Amino acid sequence: MTTIHSQPYRPWFVVLLLAFAVLLAKGTWFSASAVIPALTTEWGLDDTSRAWLTMSVQLGFAFGAFGSAMLGLADRWSSHRFFTGSALLAATCTALIALFADGPALALPLRFLTGMALAGVYPVGMKIMATWTQRGRGLAIGVLVGALTIGSASPHLLNVLGGIGDWRRTLLLAAGLAALGGVMVAIAVREGPLRATTPRFSWSQVVEIVRERPVLLANLGYLGHMWELYAAWTWLPLFLLASFEASGVAAYWAGLAAFVAIGIGGIGCIVAGAFADRLGRTTITIASMAISSGCALVIGLTFGGHPWLVTAIALLWGLTVIADSAQFSAAISELSPPSLTGTALTLQTSLGFLLTLITIWLVPPLVNLVGWRWAFAGLAIGPVIGIWAMTTLRRSPAAARLAGGQR
Structure with a gap:
């Protein structure tokens, strides 16, 4: 009898197990953000x-990803041990906030360390996944980004299930799940037969990358995407809470709506990953950014309106704001000369997460200045620039290298 561990099924068994471990570990990212009202x-x-509380994680992740690439840690250390150690460190830092922090003085450094640790989770998970998949890699990437x-989104569900009355419980639950994810990888995940050395970052290659116009356009598309993404994920739950409260709806439902609105993006990632190789990377990214930017412009107009209408637009925004994410990295890997791929991907990731610091910081002052009605409108600027970049790339001869010729 064929078992799940036999050769035809083994790659997808590892991909799905790895995706579940990433899902569990990533709950530490927004664990503190999910309880901002209580911490405030x-x-x-x-x-x-x-x-x-969120920006420190973004900054930590950017530093962690850059440092890991510079030192080649993913090749020096066993990937499954690197993943496990990183997940356990993220869990420890999150638990320490719940147990000992009584203000930002301790919480923010621990959040920064959490971000650095998570740089050893998703990127390393992607590396392990690549050693098991060749055909169907687009779908596998979509599954991992969906996870x-x-x-x-999971901290918002944890908050609904038991943390609304005690924010420490939410953080401890997130920490426990992250530790579980790390242990799962330590026990059941190893690299597959397609293992290859990770391309290293090199300062000397940065100028070459800037001169590669197709790569520059793909990076600009990614930066436009990131301008919107993490600010939406950070502040949409608070928008929903304030909107529901204005309608007389309990915080419980706002938390549940926030979880579904962010979590539904996982479906968007899988669908986009499945169709990117057929419809083309520029097609997927342009369509996703067009819809998400429209949602950023419109959702504020529903503030205080019927909760079902607010939630519907939030769901559409959440579905599309992340759906195209993996396609930018895939585009870089296809457009870059092999010798530049490592530097190009590291540069893309680091600059993208540093850019998120601006928009995450920008939304609260805008709320104070113009209210929730227009606070998200500025997030549409990024996707508009991203659409221009990907449309320009689509028209260039280099687009023939994308997705096997599917632009």
Whole structure:
């Protein structure tokens, strides 16, 4: 009898197990962001401190990804041990906030370390996945990014299930699940037969990358995407909470709506991954950014309106805001000369997460200035620039190298 561990099924068994572990570990990313209302009350946070609860993770991840690429850690250390150690470190930092933090002074450095640790989770998970898949890699990437998305949404569900009355419980639950994900990989995941050395980052190659116009356009598309993504994920739950409260709806339902609105992006990632190789990377990214930017412009107009209408637009936004994410990395790998791929991907990731610091910080002052009605409108700027970049790339001869000729 054929078992799940036999050769035809083994790659997808590893991909799915790895995706589940990523889902569990990524809950630490927004664990503190999910309980911002409680922390604001208990710690007396201002807008800047609230923003830094997420921004510190973004900054830590950028530093971690850059440092890992510079030192070649993914090749020096066993990938499954690297993943496990990183997940356990993220879990430890998150638990320490719940157990010992009584304000931003301790919480923010621990959040930064959490971000650095998570740089050893998703990128390393992607590396392990690549050693098991060749055909069907687009779908596998979509599954992994989908898991990342649901994991990012999971703290809002944990908050609904038991943390609304005690924010520490939400963080401890997220920490426990991250530790479980790390242990799962340590026990059951190893690299596959397609293992290859990870291309290294090199400062000397940065100028060459800038001169590669197709790569530059794909990076610009990615930066436009990132301008919107993490600010939406950070502040959409608070928008929903404020909107539901204005309609007289309990916080419980706002938390549940936030989880579904962010988590539904996982479906978008899988669908986009499945169709990208057929319809083309530029087609998927342009369509996703067009819809998500429209949602950013429109959702504020529904503030305080019927919860079903607000939730419907939030769901559409969540579905499309992340759906195209993996396609930008895939485009870079296809457009870059092999010798430049490592530097190009590292540069893309680091610049993208550094850019998110601006929009995450920007939304609260905009709420104070123009209210929730228009606070998200500025996020549409990024996707508009991204659409221009990907449309320009689509018209170039280099687009023939994308997705086997599917532009």
